[in-house]
Amino acid sequence: MSEYVLEMKKVTKTFGSVVANKDVDLSVKKGEIHALLGENGAGKSTLMNCLYGMFDSYEGEVYFDGQLVRIADSKHAIALGIGMVHQHFMLIPVLSVIENVVLGMKENKEVLDLKAAAREFTALGQKYNMEIDPWVKVEQLSVGQQQRLEILKALYRKAKLLILDEPTAVLTPGEIDSLFEMMHQLTDEGHTVIFISHKLGEIMKICDRCTVLRLGEVAACVKISDVKDHQQLASLMVGRDVALETTTKPVELRGKRLEVESLCVNNDRGIAAVKDMSFDVHGGEILGICGVDGNGQSELIGCITGLRQAASGKVVINGTDALGLNPGKILALGVSHIPEDRHKYGMIGPMTLDENLILVSYKQENYSSRGFLNWKWIAQHGKEIIKNFSVKTPGIKELAKNLSGGNQQKLVVGRELDRTPDLLIAVHPSRGLDIGATKYIQGQIVEQRDRGAAVLLVSTELDELIELSDRILVVFDGKIMGIVERASATREVLGPLMAGVHE
Amino acid sequence: MSGRAKHYLGSISFPVLSILGALILGGIIITAMGYDAAFAYRNLWGGAFGNMHAFSETLIQTTPLLFTAVSYSIAYKCGLINLGAEGQLHMGAMFGAFVGARFAFLPGGLHIVFVLLCGFAGGALWGFIVGALRMRFGASELITTIMLNYVALELLSFAVTNQPFRDMTPGAAPRMNVVIESVRLPILLPQTRLHLGLFFALLAIVVYYIFMWKTTKGYEMRVAGLNPNAGRYAGMNIGTNGVLAITLAGGVAGLGGIVNVIGLQPFLTEGFSNNFGFSGIAVALLGGCHPIGILVSGIFFGALNAGGIRMQLMAQVPAAAIMIIQGMIIVFAVSRELFIYFGLAGKSIFKRSQKAGGARDA
Numbered sequence: 001m002s003e004y005v006l007e008m009k010k011v012t013k014t015f016g017s018v019v020a021n022k023d024v025d026l027s028v029k030k031g032e033i034h035a036l037l038g039e040n041g042a043g044k045s046t047l048m049n050c051l052y053g054m055f056d057s058y059e060g061e062v063y064f065d066g067q068l069v070r071i072a073d074s075k076h077a078i079a080l081g082i083g084m085v086h087q088h089f090m091l092i093p094v095l096s097v098i099e100n101v102v103l104g105m106k107e108n109k110e111v112l113d114l115k116a117a118a119r120e121f122t123a124l125g126q127k128y129n130m131e132i133d134p135w136v137k138v139e140q141l142s143v144g145q146q147q148r149l150e151i152l153k154a155l156y157r158k159a160k161l162l163i164l165d166e167p168t169a170v171l172t173p174g175e176i177d178s179l180f181e182m183m184h185q186l187t188d189e190g191h192t193v194i195f196i197s198h199k200l201g202e203i204m205k206i207c208d209r210c211t212v213l214r215l216g217e218v219a220a221c222v223k224i225s226d227v228k229d230h231q232q233l234a235s236l237m238v239g240r241d242v243a244l245e246t247t248t249k250p251v252e253l254r255g256k257r258l259e260v261e262s263l264c265v266n267n268d269r270g271i272a273a274v275k276d277m278s279f280d281v282h283g284g285e286i287l288g289i290c291g292v293d294g295n296g297q298s299e300l301i302g303c304i305t306g307l308r309q310a311a312s313g314k315v316v317i318n319g320t321d322a323l324g325l326n327p328g329k330i331l332a333l334g335v336s337h338i339p340e341d342r343h344k345y346g347m348i349g350p351m352t353l354d355e356n357l358i359l360v361s362y363k364q365e366n367y368s369s370r371g372f373l374n375w376k377w378i379a380q381h382g383k384e385i386i387k388n389f390s391v392k393t394p395g396i397k398e399l400a401k402n403l404s405g406g407n408q409q410k411l412v413v414g415r416e417l418d419r420t421p422d423l424l425i426a427v428h429p430s431r432g433l434d435i436g437a438t439k440y441i442q443g444q445i446v447e448q449r450d451r452g453a454a455v456l457l458v459s460t461e462l463d464e465l466i467e468l469s470d471r472i473l474v475v476f477d478g479k480i481m482g483i484v485e486r487a488s489a490t491r492e493v494l495g496p497l498m499a500g501v502h503e
Numbered sequence: 504m505s506g507r508a509k510h511y512l513g514s515i516s517f518p519v520l521s522i523l524g525a526l527i528l529g530g531i532i533i534t535a536m537g538y539d540a541a542f543a544y545r546n547l548w549g550g551a552f553g554n555m556h557a558f559s560e561t562l563i564q565t566t567p568l569l570f571t572a573v574s575y576s577i578a579y580k581c582g583l584i585n586l587g588a589e590g591q592l593h594m595g596a597m598f599g600a601f602v603g604a605r606f607a608f609l610p611g612g613l614h615i616v617f618v619l620l621c622g623f624a625g626g627a628l629w630g631f632i633v634g635a636l637r638m639r640f641g642a643s644e645l646i647t648t649i650m651l652n653y654v655a656l657e658l659l660s661f662a663v664t665n666q667p668f669r670d671m672t673p674g675a676a677p678r679m680n681v682v683i684e685s686v687r688l689p690i691l692l693p694q695t696r697l698h699l700g701l702f703f704a705l706l707a708i709v710v711y712y713i714f715m716w717k718t719t720k721g722y723e724m725r726v727a728g729l730n731p732n733a734g735r736y737a738g739m740n741i742g743t744n745g746v747l748a749i750t751l752a753g754g755v756a757g758l759g760g761i762v763n764v765i766g767l768q769p770f771l772t773e774g775f776s777n778n779f780g781f782s783g784i785a786v787a788l789l790g791g792c793h794p795i796g797i798l799v800s801g802i803f804f805g806a807l808n809a810g811g812i813r814m815q816l817m818a819q820v821p822a823a824a825i826m827i828i829q830g831m832i833i834v835f836a837v838s839r840e841l842f843i844y845f846g847l848a849g850k851s852i853f854k855r856s857q858k859a860g861g862a863r864d865a
Binding site: 326331346349 | 718740
């Protein structure tokens, strides 16, 4: 038997005239952690979807365990022992954990024996040191727990090869560490892991080998121990040298753009989520909001942008009392908002790019007059935005949902920054983006600050916050744990605060 | 072929397949009933397109369908399902007919405009009730539109049998007051019944297109229909847009009702609507709520209605066969997966290109 558990040879996959993968070779050794690195749109997901049987056709050959296979659907892939944890979890929130685990298994009888399944599942969880109560509903699990559930689900189905699609994008530093521990435990037992990511640091830390995809083709396949530094991987991925550091000019403070005073906000279930927060943001500075997801950030931003009611307190934007105003009025105060979930709030997938670009400004001069939209001007202006923010698209009439994630985000960022805001609220602006797009968007945010805008940056990426923010406000359980100046903002200082510990 | 042309080809393949599938199945059923399907279909064609007169009858049937299809489409674009065009059409016809039989002092042209406005208002009122209930109490428009259909039909039933709405001419069947001659719509083609209403119907489609795709209000409605969260984020009022959309939808259906009255017969009777409200839903679905799609599928459904009469006369095939065919078109149109399953068409450009790859594999 060959040392490779998986060999993909000359795999080509086209969508119409678009070539997503061209003659891709991928060889994964048994028991290794193999990284699949590439920018958004480089063809990582397409390649894995071919492997997981999501398409009915592709060209090329796939050998699994030395056998030539043609995987017709995901059931077939699972039967072979391939498990995939998608970036967007494939779980049903209203069902219990164990119901999700057994869902669709062909071993199921007419009457489900959930108790037996739960025993087996619990044992499996104990083995990998990540127990989940099999009887709670999935919607009650945190994002990190849901991901563990997805991994356990795959293991429960006897997966030998586990594909993790950008698994760390949604996790806290602590959760990432325990995920890595688990990955090592799995490979020690003879499992194989394909780790899709564009976070260079993580790949350097835990992977054995790395296949780099660029524009649908294999750019390189390297042993991580042979790689000098991040820079080398980044250049392989992008095809040119990239500056990994964003340069920052000294702060030039202007007037107060946002004042939040004793603000209290409830979450959807009526429980206090923001507890008595007070802070200011001035023009010319970036205030980072740091914290593990779900510590009141969403509620705080929802309240400032008018999407959510406050329980009490005060919000003043550009000198105007903004609490209780509707989102349209708040945006009109010179606010731009890059929303946390671009699919839910930021864009309309089935609409064209120009229709998306006018979402906030459609009533303004030039965009429309007397209630009629000026599509000619809009298309022209839209093309400028697309060019200025390097959105890759066949044209302005393309549907937004057909763009890659990074380009969708550039579209949203471009639309919001084009309005030259006084206050920019950016929530997870680089979530799920590759290094090229991330650096680009971060650069744009810094440019807004240098121009004199006040920036409120919410992120769960510590590196991003430390690099960009002039001050970092740490939240835990809806309260401000402290505000840290740029000079003293390190992982060591922020970590305990994020966990709710005062030194 | 460019991506765009491909896209359009893709979007018409489903309606065409739906129609073919329904006609084939309909033919089988007609044969099973013991009739000559080929003879029946020849007469169906002849009755719909055979000569100028036949075609004019097709267009007469098409006219109200275009209104109700536009009605459904307006609401649909804003994310609402309007199943109440039938009731809105009745209300429009009643409001318009009531005014058409009175206000004789108004000059003819002005009177027609007034009658049309009242027809619009009658339907709009029926739509507004739905919108208000939805916004204030969260009542599902699916339920309220259907229920208000019954209310409207019963109101007409009351109006044709009770004063002051009833026509009191001795010996007259139950019907509303005869409208004044000067509000009747002019005939477009001599020797046929084809009336100016067709022009209004085409105008309704054009206005629908301009409103939805060229105005800020129409843009807001489409955003509300496709992603209400994004609308809220941008500061749009999703609730009021919904009320406005269903009110306009009702108004357009009401316009269809009154146009059909003053275009064809001078008085309003029960059963004046040949199921136009419901068939309009079918027209909109088959036409994908697209202006051109509505026009083409409207003519097709009009042809089925008009040709069905001749088919019944000549081939003795019951008119119910037409209903069966219409019903099946809708079943096909809404079950795209069926065609994908049989490999006749793809889900999108995405899947079609994969089929091309699949052919190479085979």
